[in-house]
Structures are given as C-alpha cells and as structure tokens.
Amino acid sequence: MPPAVRFRDAVSLAGRFPLLAGVTVEVGEGEVVHLRGPNGAGKTSLLRACAGLVPIVSGAAEVLGHDLVGDRQSVRREVGLLGHRSFLYEELSVEDNLRFAVRAARAPVAGIGPALELLGLTGRIGGARAATLSTGQRRRVALAVLVARAPRLWLLDEPHAGLDAAGRDVVDVLVAEARRRGATVLLASHELERAATIADRAVTIVGGQVVAVPAGAAPAGRGEEPLVAGEVAARPAIVGEVGCDVA
Amino acid sequence: MWRDAALVAGKDLRIEWRSRVGLNQVVPFAVVILVLFGLALGPSRRVLAPATAGLFWVAVLLSAVLAVQRSFAVEAADGAGDGLRLSGLDAGGIFVGKAAAVTAQLLVLEVVLGVVAALLYAAHLSGFVMLAASCVLATAGLAAVGTLYGALSAGSRVRETLLPLLFFPLVAPVLIAATKAWQAGLQGRPGSGLGWLSVLAVFAAAYLAIGTVAFGPLLEDG
Numbered sequence: 001m002p003p004a005v006r007f008r009d010a011v012s013l014a015g016r017f018p019l020l021a022g023v024t025v026e027v028g029e030g031e032v033v034h035l036r037g038p039n040g041a042g043k044t045s046l047l048r049a050c051a052g053l054v055p056i057v058s059g060a061a062e063v064l065g066h067d068l069v070g071d072r073q074s075v076r077r078e079v080g081l082l083g084h085r086s087f088l089y090e091e092l093s094v095e096d097n098l099r100f101a102v103r104a105a106r107a108p109v110a111g112i113g114p115a116l117e118l119l120g121l122t123g124r125i126g127g128a129r130a131a132t133l134s135t136g137q138r139r140r141v142a143l144a145v146l147v148a149r150a151p152r153l154w155l156l157d158e159p160h161a162g163l164d165a166a167g168r169d170v171v172d173v174l175v176a177e178a179r180r181r182g183a184t185v186l187l188a189s190h191e192l193e194r195a196a197t198i199a200d201r202a203v204t205i206v207g208g209q210v211v212a213v214p215a216g217a218a219p220a221g222r223g224e225e226p227l228v229a230g231e232v233a234a235r236p237a238i239v240g241e242v243g244c245d246v247a
Numbered sequence: 248m249w250r251d252a253a254l255v256a257g258k259d260l261r262i263e264w265r266s267r268v269g270l271n272q273v274v275p276f277a278v279v280i281l282v283l284f285g286l287a288l289g290p291s292r293r294v295l296a297p298a299t300a301g302l303f304w305v306a307v308l309l310s311a312v313l314a315v316q317r318s319f320a321v322e323a324a325d326g327a328g329d330g331l332r333l334s335g336l337d338a339g340g341i342f343v344g345k346a347a348a349v350t351a352q353l354l355v356l357e358v359v360l361g362v363v364a365a366l367l368y369a370a371h372l373s374g375f376v377m378l379a380a381s382c383v384l385a386t387a388g389l390a391a392v393g394t395l396y397g398a399l400s401a402g403s404r405v406r407e408t409l410l411p412l413l414f415f416p417l418v419a420p421v422l423i424a425a426t427k428a429w430q431a432g433l434q435g436r437p438g439s440g441l442g443w444l445s446v447l448a449v450f451a452a453a454y455l456a457i458g459t460v461a462f463g464p465l466l467e468d469g
Contacts, residue, residue, distance in 0.1 A: 051333055052333075053329060053332065053333065073338075076332070076333050076335040077334075077335030081329075081333055083329065084326075085325050085329070086325050086326070087325065087329060087333070088325050088327065088330075089324075089325075090321070090325065091261075091262045091266045092258070092262060096261065100258050101330070101334060103254055104334035104335065105334055105335055106335075
C-alpha cells in the first residue's frame with residue numbers, strides 16, 4: 001500500500017523565505033503521527049502543504065496519491081485541516097457553517113447531526129452565529145466539520161489548544177476513532193505527553209526540515225517516553241537560518 | 248461547476264441577509280449619492296431629468312465597489328478564504344457564485360434607486376423592458392469585473408483603494424452603454440438602445456468567461 005504522505009526534499013517558499021527547507025517524510029496509510037518541534041519550525045507549513053495550501057517549489061510531494069507539485073487542488077476534498085483559525089463564516093450559524101462545509105466537500109449531510117452531538121453543539125448553540133462563539137466553541141465547530149466530512153487524512157494543528165478538559169479528551173477520542181476507520185492523522189502539538197498517548201510515532205521538525213531522532217533515544221509513541229530535548233539545541237544554526245517565524 | 252456556484256451564491260446571500268450590511272449601509276449610501284447629485288445640480292427638473300440615467304449608473308457603480316469589497320471581506324475573517332480553498336469547490340463555480348450573489352444584491356439596490364431617482368429627478372420610468380434588460384446585463388458585467396478584481400486585490404494590504412482603482416477604468420464601457428440604454432428607455436425610444444444592450448451583453452459574457460478561467464489562479468495567489 002503506498003504511503004498516505006510522501007515528501008522528498010520538498011521545499012516551499014513564502015516569497016524568498018523558506019517555509020519548508022527540504023522536508024523528507026513518509027506517513028503510512030492509517031498511521032497517527034505527531035509532528036513536533038519549536039515554534040517556527042515548519043509544522044504548520046507542513047500541514048498546510050499536505051492540504052495543498054502552500055506550493056511545493058522543488059522536490060517531490062505526494063498526498064493520498066495526488067502529486068502536489070503538479071496539482072494542489074485535487075487532494076483538498078480528501079483532507080481535513082484543523083488550523084489556527086476556524087474557517088467559519090461569522091454571520092452564519094453553527095449549523096449553516098457545517099452544512100456549507102459538508103455540501104462543499106460532497107460529504108453526506110446525514111453526518112452533520114451526529115457530528116454536532118459528538119462535539120456538544122446541539123440545542124441553542126447550533127443556531128448561534130459563529131461570531132458569538134468563544135474560542136473553544138469555535139474550535140469544537142471546526143472539529144465537527146472534520147468529523148462530518150470524514151476525510152481520509154486529518155491534519156490537526158494544535159488540536160487541543162483553546163479547549164477545556166472535556167474538549168481535549170474529545171479530541172483524543174476523535175483521533176482514535178479516525179484511526180479505527182482507517183484514516184491517517186498528522187497532528188502538530190506542543191503537548192508532548194498527550195500527543196504521545198495518541199500517536200504511533202513522532203517526527204521532529206526543526207528549521208523547515210525533518211531531523212533524525214538522536215541516537216539512543218526511543219521514538220515517541222504510545223506508552224513510550226516522548227522525545228523532548230536535544231534536537232533544537234543540536235541544530236542552532238538551522239534554527240537561526242530559517243527556523244524563526246516560519247509556521 | 249453550476250452546483251458549486253449555487254452553493255456559494257446561496258452562502259453569500261444568506262450571509263448578507265443575516266448581516267443586513269447591504270440593506271443598512273449600501274442602499275442608504277447609494278440613496279445619499281443620488282440626493283447629493285440633486286443638491287449639486289439644483290432643483291430644476293429640466294437639468295435633472297436628462298441626467299437621471301447617468302447619475303443612476305454612477306451611484307450603482309460606487310455601490311458596486313462596496314458590495315464587492317463586502318463579498319471578499321467575509322472570506323477574510325477567521326481564515327474563511329482558506330476554508331473555501333480547502334473545500335474543494337470548483338474555482339469557476341466559486342467565481343460564478345460570488346458574481347451571482349453580487350448581481351442579485353445590486354439588482355435589488357437598482358430597484359430602490361430607480362424609484363428614488365424617479366421621485367427626486369422627476370424621471371418617467373417608461374420603456375420598462377429596456378430599463379430592466381440593461382440593468383440585468385450591466386449588473387452582470389459589473390459583478391463579473393468586480394469579483395475578478397476583488398479576488399486580485401483581496402490579498403493586498405491596500406485592497407480598499409486598489410479595487411476602485413482597478414474597477415472604475417475597466418467598467419467605463421458599462422457606464423456609457425448602460426447610461427445610453429437607460430436614456431433610450433426613459434425617452435420612450437427603446438429601439439435606439441438595442442445596440443447598447445448588445446455592448447452590455449458582450450461585456451458581461453466576456454468577463455464572465457475570463458473570470459471563470461482566471462479566478463482559480465487568483466484565488467491561489469490571493
């Protein structure tokens with residue numbers, strides 16, 4: 001089975017600034033992979049590249065069989081991105097936002113009700129305008145969109161941020177459920193311990209590149225100690241060159 | 248593409264209906280323009296009545312910029328524009344949908360402005376078919392150009408001033424043709440306006456075609 005995500009020396013630029021400085025990574029179908037690294041390392045950029053939102057200017061990048069170098073659009077219906085922003089229309093209600101996103105993705109509208117219920121968005125809140133929601137509630141709506149769309153590849157950027165304890169647990173359940181259904185999950189998170197409990201393995205990004213796990217350290221995974229120290233300090237030159245304010 | 252266009256148009260019109268920006272701000276703005284024109288030209292009906300068509304269309308043009316800016320402002324909030332790109336909707340469908348929503352809003356505005364112009368300038372709204380046809384064709388052209396250049400300017404830090412700068416010179420043919428067609432209708436000589444209607448139709452068709460093709464790259468670069 002071909003990998004869900006395959007990047008080889010992939011470079012992405014914002015103007016002349018490197019967002020990804022030669023990323024090489026493979027993620028298998030059905031895997032849950034934790035992306036970690038310091039602020040500005042390129043985690044968000046990698047997730048956005050997987051969603052076809054930023055161009056790959058050199059190297060190779062393939063997601064779910066779509067060649068992102070030649071065509072960034074065709075992959076988008078098959079991926080779901082939970083970004084720093086919620087992608088919601090302020091004037092539309094929670095339900096209207098979900099209905100639009102689901103119909104646009106050509107996903108079955110029957111999935112809207114269960115998604116709202118799962119994220120605790122039923123009742124009055126379902127009819128509330130997105131503009132009136134708190135940060136955590138907006139996050140829940142964005143997650144509900146992903147659940148209702150049921151993409152093949154979940155791209156989660158700090159999925160626990162802004163959520164209360166119950167909401168953070170729901171995220172973990174959603175990731176587990178996505179994996180059970182055969183979806184692939186890439187999640188960027190600074191919450192190393194929590195991410196380690198839901199991810200199969202971790203990939204470290206520094207300065208827009210995937211860096212090797214230090215010798216002697218076990219790869220982070222379920223039940224294993226996540227890697228924390230070492231990588232950033234080991235590559236100060238790269239961080240200094242391209243790592244700041246990248247993502 | 249048409250399914251995607253209907254989805255986007257429905258979404259944009261629902262947003263406008265909920266926010267009432269068009270009703271509460273754009274319509275009063277356009278009416279105020281007509282009133283100001285009346286004040287500037289004086290109360291003489293002999294001056295105002297012949298100028299009705301031109302003043303009407305200048306007010307529509309100015310309002311069209313606001314409608315287009317609003318159409319792209321809703322995509323800028325909370326990363327909705329990225330959400331639109333991620334949705335997988337056909338770019339041509341997004342263009343047609345957004346242009347259709349702007350057209351619908353401007354047509355409602357033109358009905359209101361037509362009544363106000365008739366009252367303020369003592370114009371007789373005869374030749375209704377000519378007036379209506381020129382409104383539909385001219386508005387489709389304005390919306391197509393506005394949506395195309397709205398996408399182009401949306402990513403710019405100076406988008407508020409860039410859009411009018413790009414938009415007004417390009418729609419000068421629409422202003423001229425729509426004014427001539429309206430004058431023909433108001434003067435009860437609709438036959439003399441048919442040529443101008445053709446100009447409006449060609450302009451609208453050309454920019455709808457260009458926009459359908461060019462909107463994708465603009466959306467990606469924006």
